[in-house]
Amino acid sequence: MSFVTGAAMRSLEEAAFRRGVSAESLMDRAGEGIARRLLDHFPQPGRAVAYIGKGNNGGDALVALRYLREAGWQIALKAAYPETEWGVLPRRKRRELVEELPNALPEGSGPLLLLDGLLGIGARGTLREPLARLAEEMAWLRDSHGAVVAAMDLPSGIDADSGEGRGVVADLTITVGVAKLGLSTPAGIASAGRILLVPLGDLPPPEGSALELFGPDAFPGLLSPRPHDFHKGDSGRIGLLAGSPGMTGAAVLAATAALRAGAGLVTLHVEPEFLPSLAAPMPPEVMVKVSPTPVTDAFSAGHDALVIGPGIANMSKTGQADLLARLAKPHPPAVLDADGLNFLATAGKTALLDSRHLITPHPGEFRRLAPDLAEKDRLAAAVAFVTRHPCTLLLKGARTLVAAPGEATRFNPTGHAGMASGGQGDVLSGVAGAFLAQGMKPCDAASLAAWLCGRAAERALAKGPVTTASDTLDELGGAMRDWQERRR
Structure with missing residues (x-):
């Protein structure tokens, strides 16, 4: 629209x-x-x-x-x-x-x-x-x-x-x-x-x-009812590289979001040092694979999509180097968020970004990825970035923009200022990853994830003016129903 x-x-x-x-x-x-x-x-x-x-x-x-x-x-x-x-x-x-x-x-x-x-x-x-x-x-x-x-x-x-x-x-x-x-x-x-x-x-x-308002009236069919013979293998297998010692909540939020967005099988790949600091309970539906080489395991496990980055700031140096090396080789579609993007920026490896990647930076992360674009108009900066790096960009802000090569940039209207709290990006990454794993185009996966997380946070306003990431998770199913009924 x-x-x-x-x-x-x-x-x-x-x-x-x-x-x-x-x-x-x-x-x-x-x-x-x-x-x-x-x-x-x-x-x-x-x-x-x-x-x-x-x-x-x-x-x-x-x-x-x-x-x-x-x-x-x-x-x-x-x-x-x-x-x-x-x-x-x-x-x-x-x-x-x-x-x-x-x-x-x-x-x-x-x-x-x-x-x-x-x-x-x-x-x-x-x-x-x-x-x-x-x-x-x-x-x-x-x-x-x-x-x-x-x-x-x-x-x-x-x-x-x-x-x-x-x-x-x-x-x-x-x-x-x-x-x-x-x-x-x-x-x-x-x-x-x-x-x-x-x-x-x-x-x-x-x-x-060049700019479209994203919503159910303009983009029908993205959340069609599942066929009656649908099974978990049809829902996608998603692997997560998320969480590290002292930052395990990000892994919990991202994994839970992937489940609630409909992923069939969710596997979290972590280093051994992760488990002792797991302060929040991981949903029982999530498989946690502990290994000294979680990056290698995640990239070789046959997942339909990967989510890389939430809370991995304290990943070992060996793991970080392995991640950068793996991103340069063939791999499934991947959401790159938070520390995954920071690793790319610090290493000067943004040239690795291509059509396999859906990146979700907030303004500070975007500045690190492209310092020369950070002061531009947001729409112009988003278009310039995906022209330079042919990936899908979900640029967070007061109103999220989604840009991809050859596509009109999409403007997400949902959400509110009460979402300004930690963990919302982890939820967004998990939802987007679930849609990628189900075969959705990266531009559609990014746009729909942004709309649903914003709408879920709006539904949570019934509890009060501040919406936590957990509140957004709680309302995600209702937001999906709102999309299907095209009432928003």
């Missing part, structure tokens, strides 16, 4: 109008789709307040408000201007709500949801009064009352193309038809929060985009 500029989005709308599609029908379907996304996100009714300006963005919010009310929500309206100054369609959608709406916060329990419908994609510049006052009120309720801000299409006050601008900071942005390019920039990411897409058949995304 492509990202488009504001001008390109307007061209899509104008083409739909020329085909006889009415602006009102687009608004009705957009508002209903926004409401459906919100109801999926908030299954228990609460209170919803629409903050609107004069334009059609406010009309989308009013339609969504109607569907929320039908689902049992208490609703209210905060309008920046008298109704006589609104556009034709917003006035019509206001009348469809029938009764007068309070302009104070509704009473009741449940989530407090603020719908940002102040401005649409055509707005430019800093928010002015009376819009600025309502934006400040939303920010205050978010900070002091735990309100969740949901932006209609784009947070008010940010530029549709660059993401720049000071305005509303949203927790959710429900973008309509096609994602706006400004949502993918560092500034846009900081304002948009979680991005949810409402696809509309009358607004088909253009083909050939």
Whole structure:
């Protein structure tokens, strides 16, 4: 699913109008789709307040408000201007709500949801009064009352193309038809929060985009139901080189993640010094093979895929040298993470990276791999890296990017700031490795793993605002179901 500029989005709308599609029908379907996304996100009714300006963005919010009310929500309206100054369609959608709406916060329990419908994609510049006052009120309720801000299409006050601008900071942005390019920039990411897409058949995304929004609507079929005669041999055999003395938790997390992502056989290859420091219990389904030559064993065991790197900082020097030597020879597809990448960077062996490798660096690891690219725009840096090294790159950050030679770069919309805790990368590596072992293309394995781990962490928000790696593991199955049901 492509990202488009504001001008390109307007061209899509104008083409739909020329085909006889009415602006009102687009608004009705957009508002209903926004409401459906919100109801999926908030299954228990609460209170919803629409903050609107004069334009059609406010009309989308009013339609969504109607569907929320039908689902049992208490609703209210905060309008920046008298109704006589609104556009034709917003006035019509206001009348469809029938009764007068309070302009104070509704009473009741449940989530407090603020719908940002102040401005649409055509707005430019800093928010002015009376819009600025309502934006400040939303920010205050978010900070002091735990309100969740949901932006209609784009947070008010940010530029549709660059993401720049000071305005509303949203927790959710429900973008309509096609994602706006400004949502993918560092500034846009900081304002948009979680991005949810409402696809509309009358607004088909253009083909050939260099950047795609990754999600179940655009990439169906990646988690199809298993055939009824499926068995563990079909699920893939995965070998892990993970953990070392004092860092055994990484091995536990990566191995558990591989199991929960569906790997049929999971084997952890470790040096003898590993076992005495195994502070966390390894799942009983994981086979632990102890050997003075775990690297040789892992590469020669006939695994369908390998996961190399989580927690191996204290691997013996002999093991490190063996690993670098083995990476230069034929081997199964492999996820390279954490210390596996650091070994490559320190040894100056990044030239070994090729199509067999799915690498998952965070920004610091990426800087060590490619110091000359670290200061570039993230998208440009990712594309430049896979042009130089023909591997699949999963570049972690506030929004993960997945780049591979000959593929459009993919933008992952899931996850939240509460995931900023140790071990999340170990989980991600295990999930990606499981998909590689099942025969998935590296680009698909990386993208799906990022989406699922982010979505699992979102599901874990029910426990509180901070999500540990173990919390992400606990919700991984539910995230897989969410993907299959295409509700996110």
